[in-house]
Each structure stands twice: as C-alpha cells, then as structure tokens.
Amino acid sequence: MVDKAKLARQFIEAIPHARAMGLHLSQIGEGEAELTMPYNEDLIGDPRTGVIHGGAISTILDTCCGAAVMSHPSSPGGTATIDLRIDYMRAATPGQSITARANCYHITRNVAFVRATAMDDDLDLPVATATGSFTVDGK
Numbered sequence: 354m355v356d357k358a359k360l361a362r363q364f365i366e367a368i369p370h371a372r373a374m375g376l377h378l379s380q381i382g383e384g385e386a387e388l389t390m391p392y393n394e395d396l397i398g399d400p401r402t403g404v405i406h407g408g409a410i411s412t413i414l415d416t417c418c419g420a421a422v423m424s425h426p427s428s429p430g431g432t433a434t435i436d437l438r439i440d441y442m443r444a445a446t447p448g449q450s451i452t453a454r455a456n457c458y459h460i461t462r463n464v465a466f467v468r469a470t471a472m473d474d475d476l477d478l479p480v481a482t483a484t485g486s487f488t489v490d491g492k
Contacts, residue, residue, distance in 0.1 A: 358382055360430060361423040371416055374409060384425035384457035388417045391450050403447030407481075410471050411439055413453045414483040418467040421455035422487045428460060429490060435464065437485035445480045449473040455483075465489050 358381045365371050365378050365388070374396065380387040390396075390413045398406030415437055422432040445451055455469035469483040 357424045357428070357430070361386065361420040364423065364431075365416060365420060368416070370412065374412060376413060376416060378420060379452075381420055381424045384421055384428075385455065386417050386420035386424060387452065387454045388413055388420065389450055389452050392448050397447075402444070404444040405447075405451065407441060410441070410445065410451065410481050411437075413451055414439060414455070414469050414471050414481065415485075417453035417455040418457075418469050418483065418485050419487060421457040421467055421469070422460075422465040422489070425457040425460055425465065428457070428465060431490040432465065432487045435486040435488060437483055439481050439483045441481045442479050445471075446473045446475065451480065457487075460489055463489055 362378050375391045377389045379389050396405050396409040453471045457465050457467045459466040465487045467485050470479045471481045472479050
C-alpha cells in the first residue's frame, strides 16, 4: 500500500523553490494538508513595509492544495494544477509566519477540487483564500 502522506512530503521536499522558501508540511492526511512558511526577508515584496510578496502566498497555497489532493483516499498519487483562483484579502503581517490549510473536497476520474486558506497570526481574517482544480493521474 502506498503511503500517500510520505509521497506528498517527499514531493514537497523535492521542489527547489519550496525548499528555498522554507515550506514545511506540518499536517497531512485524508485529503487535507497544512503547510507553514516562516517569515523570510528574501520573500518581501515591498521593502518599505516588509510585506511578503503575493507570489510567495500563491506558492504556499498551490503547494498545499497539491498535497491535499495527493493525500486524498481516492487519489492515486501525482497531481498538477489545472486552475487556481486566489483571492487576496489583506497584506500578511510583516514578521509573521504564513500557514496554509487545504481540503480536497471532491474527486472525479480526472479532476480533484480543492479549497484553501492562508493565514498569519490573525486566524479570524485570512490573508488569502484559494479554490482550484487539479489533475488526477492514473485513475
């Protein structure tokens, strides 16, 4: 039997930009995943404010969604992003880590559907939300 959590963890650890950004898979299983990204001055988009670049937020959301798909009980393993919509709610607070949580809520023969949220320390007001569709390989 394939250990999907292990497979997803290895996949994330193999992505060079995920390593460079310090992405850490903190939870995974049954179609859900959680990644954390520590605050890193190299990822600042606006030097005047210290706010993390939106591209870094997109990356953690996309990667977290992929991990959720890979860990879903109906998923055979690999996946790729088909479509990802990200709604930015506010700037991330400088100095705070970002946590992304994703839930793969439906899978068909070829497509998985996912929702995700990115947050800093203010859990009541997300930094961004995402909805997306991902490939399902080999089903």
